[in-house]
Amino acid sequence: MDLKNVGDASVGGIFLAKDDNRRMLLEKTLKEYNYEGSSLLEILHKAQGIYGFLDKKLLMDISQSLSLPPSHVLGVATFYSYFNLEKPGDHIVTGCLGTACYVKGVEDIMQAIENEFKIKRGKTTADGKLSLFVTRCIGACAMSPAVIVDDEVVGKSTKEIVIKKIKHLLKGGENIETS
């Protein structure tokens, strides 16, 4: 993330158009929590839900709305792994690296995805089509190894199934169900 302008007062003011529907949704949540600084995590959750990720302008906007220093807001947003600070790809594949999934070989699946699509975990492909993330335990341990392809949790997954699914999605197809 480019930190150059974060905290610079000259960037102040309203960052996101007031008449933007998304901004209005965010405002509603801010009001709900009474603009209290202690609700920062809730606000960040909501903002990420609305915009898909937390970019610098959005974080500055939240910092102003809650009267919190930008360094605090940025500190919190970067501390928690659930918050995305960069625009994710059109399709998101997340490998569960919990203990049970690891024991059942999710690492091999992740490496196969990395090799097949020339992508590193935590990154998005140059064309912006695919992001590969890892998460620590989604709690579906009896279905391990689990890989989340867009919104579908693929339980008892194998590299063949997951790669096939991703290829299908990248070609513009709908998510295909395996179960």
Add this chain to the structure above:
Amino acid sequence: MKLVDLQTIAENEVDFQRSYKHRINVCSSSGCILFGALKILKAFKDAVKEFGLEKECKVARTGCIGTCSVGPAVLIEPGDYLYQNVSTEKVREIVRDHIVLGLPIKEMLYKNESFFKKQKRLVLKNAGKIDPHRIQDYIAMGGYSALVKCLATMTPQGVICEVTSSGLRGRGGAGFPTGQKWSLVARAHSSPKYIVANLDEGDPGVFANRTLAEADPHAILEGMLIAAYAIGAEKGYLYIRAEYPLAIQTLQKAIAQARSMSLLGDSILETPFKFNVELRLGAGAFIAGEETAILASIEGKRAMPKPRPPYPATYGLWGKPTLIQNVETLANIPMIVLNGGLWFSKTGTTECTGTKCFSLTGNINNPGLIEVSMGTTLREVVFDIGGGVQNERNFKAVLVGGPSGGCLPEALLDQPIDYESLKSVGAIMGSGGIVVLDDGSCMVDTAKFFTEFCVEESCGKCTPCRAGLARVKEIFEAITKGSARLEDITTLEKVSAYIMDASLCGLGQTAPNPVITTLRYFKNEYLQHITEKTCQAGKCFKKEEGEQKQ
């Protein structure tokens, strides 16, 4: 609504439920939903309609039945017939044979009786039996009557005495006596007081708390309410991982229902007692489960722990007295109030009363959600309940207590499950994870995996944890790449000891557990890696080969 009204609701609901001859419970926990449980639920509703059985057959969604490996699972009552791997095609057949003809389909029933036999389900007594989305179901099972008993007949001090006499200890892992904790907060002078219910459960491989919330959310709320009454709190926060959408949704619904029946709010059941609960979402930080870190997170800050004392009991949320309890601890409370502390203390061992829920996973035949009496041995859990190692492989180790737990070998399987006995062999209770490893696992690689997890999840506030774990990780990389020397083992032991002694919070204090236990029980594997540069399980030295090929 008044206290007596609740009784009427319970009676009416029991009558209503008795009017059905059969009840078809479709497990709709996160696990079974992945297997298509919601489609099964609809198919059962359709089939019941098709046979014109709507008046005698109730189809309900329920929480986890426990047998996660054979989902979707369906429980038909009366008789507790558990159908496994149910598909939409089979639904019509089940309704026709079982309900219409009265002939349960034997070949589709769950056969592994030992899975349930060695368990004792107290906290999970409603799991798989009630619809977690209906408060009436919980009330019909006697839910909220413990709260009524407190409000109508007990003083706050009396409630604390009952909890103290039960011997209940914190189920989050540390095992602090619950009654004692409540007394501390009750005695604290400053006000307001807060309650924090901890459902962060960041340990990979653990889903016991999530499943409890998905199956019986009101048990958690009732426990919170009773605790609030006992210590004099008016506000509570339920802190839950954002990664658990179904549990969040279930709890939100439960809170709204309880509020609408005046079980939460300003004058609960028309008594002067008031209490409100707010749900707070975590955001993917393992450390947020630590008690001072969870407070920082609720205050909207980075989840970094603080030195103790002062303890949260006297100086917690916004500097006010705060009671922090794991949700499983809270779910134990209603039955203690209803049946008495003495009754509760008869389950488990003298030092460790009651039961403990575990998520049982890894290379095991019957993974799932289990609940056993304290004092049950690991062998019973792994082999009797878990059905042993899958794919006819051999048992190698069992990891108890999550990423900062310990890897125990077969020789220690007769160790009973309780806080002290697990600690004495280098493991911890943690929040309830048991992961079984077969002989295809490399213990060095496993310890490395947990170290990497702890390096990532260390908040970085104190040096022993931040720098120490990074050093441990470096050594593991050297060992698994073949560039380590024998002296590195001594360094590993030394650094691990420093981290445990000098870290500020539980994460650092327990993070080296997997390293120390694997070094203690599987040292030969370390030696093999270092001197012979071989990994019998074929997990290590892999990356280098890959690099050479490229």
